[in-house]
Structure formats: structure tokens, C-alpha cells
Amino acid sequence: MTGRDTAPDAVARLRAAGCVWAEDEAALLEEAAGSPADLEGLVSRRVAGEPLELVLGWVEFLGRRLDVGPGVFVPRRRTELLAREALARVPGRGPGGEPAVVVEMCCGVAPVAASLVPTGAEVHAADLSADALAHARSNAPGAELHRGDLYDALPRRLRGRIDVIAANAPYVPTDRIAAMPPEARVHEPHVSLDGGADGVDVHRRLAAGAVGWLAPGGVLLVETSASQASLTTSAMERAGLVAEVVVDDEIGGCVAVGVSRPAAVTA
Structure with a gap:
């Protein structure tokens, strides 16, 4: 960038904005700006309360930059636990050489799918939002994208074949959304935050439908919170899954894990 040194002014304005x-x-915004005028526009957006990631157009996730933009949910660092668990549970190729599915x-901009594509698995990602899927297409090239409501979005050919389902579904209780920071409450879609009265309505729907879609021994991974984990695992257990909870205190991650029972072996 050329022209006058605007960074000190940018720092002061950002600091004053909290x-x-x-x-x-300021350094990141200056890097993203092509001119002093561009920097002014970016700083003004940030000072007005827009999330830094949306101003920059990217968020770092597991060492890669993911494309984000206005009107989408921004992946949090805690969701890296969900992605790591998904990566750890992707099986090798089957006896016929077929890839894992x-x-x-609820993929949003598809942070987990983006992490899974390099494994060589058959990767799918689904969401209600066309805006989110446009970013998912950029972040997870090679993944098959589907628009719709949970399992209704998936092609029927996947029934009984999925090895791993991972979801960062909304889990904020409805009456707590008003107390969220404006960066989320104002700038991210309400549907990506609202999990119903106790925050786990979508988790229950994910669990209830999982058994029909998972392969024997397949796993459902759902990001949740420490205070809601027992509700999420209870929903999994009612659906016939064997449930546990995995946490990463360093990043604040909490994932409910539900494993479908292996197919019965007949003599």
C-alpha cells in the first residue's frame, strides 16, 4: 500500500472502539487494503462493530484461511475440535476400495468439510443458506454441496452409507440470543444461532434421523457446550446411539459423539 502512513490512526480508532x-x-486490515481509501473503509466497518473476519473476508481455521462474508456464520476456534474428531474417525477405504463417506x-461455510476433502473421502456438506453454500463451494472444492433442511437435503443414495456426520448446529437457547455480543447477534444469521428453548432442538433432530443414514458403526459428531452436553448425548442415546463427550479445554471445544451399533453378525 502506498500513501501516507495511516496505521497509527487506525490503531487509535480501533482501540477507542473497544x-x-x-x-x-490494524495490521491485518492494512494488509487487506489496496489503498489508503480501502483501509479507511475497512477500519470504518470494524469500528462500526462488524466482525473482523467479515471485514477481512477470511477466518483462520486449522491452519488454513476460509472464505467468509456478510450474512454467514463465522467459524469459531472451538469448532476445530469437531473437525479434528471428524478427521480422526474417517475410516480407511472399504474392502472394495470405496472411499469413506x-x-x-449445518455446514455454513464448511470448515469441517474443507478439512476432510484432503483425506480422499467422499465429502458432502449441507445447509439451508445459499449464501453460506457459496462460500462453502470456495472453501471445500471437491465436496458435493446440498441445500435443504438437515437430512432432507441429502441424496437418498447416501442412506445407510455415511461413516461420519459432523454438525455445528445452532445451540444458543432462544432467550439468550439477546445477550450475545453484537458481532454475533447483529451480523450473523439468527437461524445459525437459535437452538430453541434449551438450545438443543436441532441436536435432537440430528440424533433422531442419524441411524437411518449412518453406516453400521458410523458416528454422529455434534458440537455442543459443557452445560448442554448431557442433553445432546441423551438425544443420541434415545435414538439408539452409544454416546460420549469429548472436550478440549484449551479452545473451549465440546463435542458429543454418538456411534451407531455395528451390524449383527449372523452365523
């Missing part, structure tokens, strides 16, 4: 990491944010439900 940005804790003003120096770091994995699905990211």
Missing part, C-alpha cells in the same frame, strides 16, 4: 487487539487488527450438516 478492540482489545487493536494493533494486530462423510457429511458436514
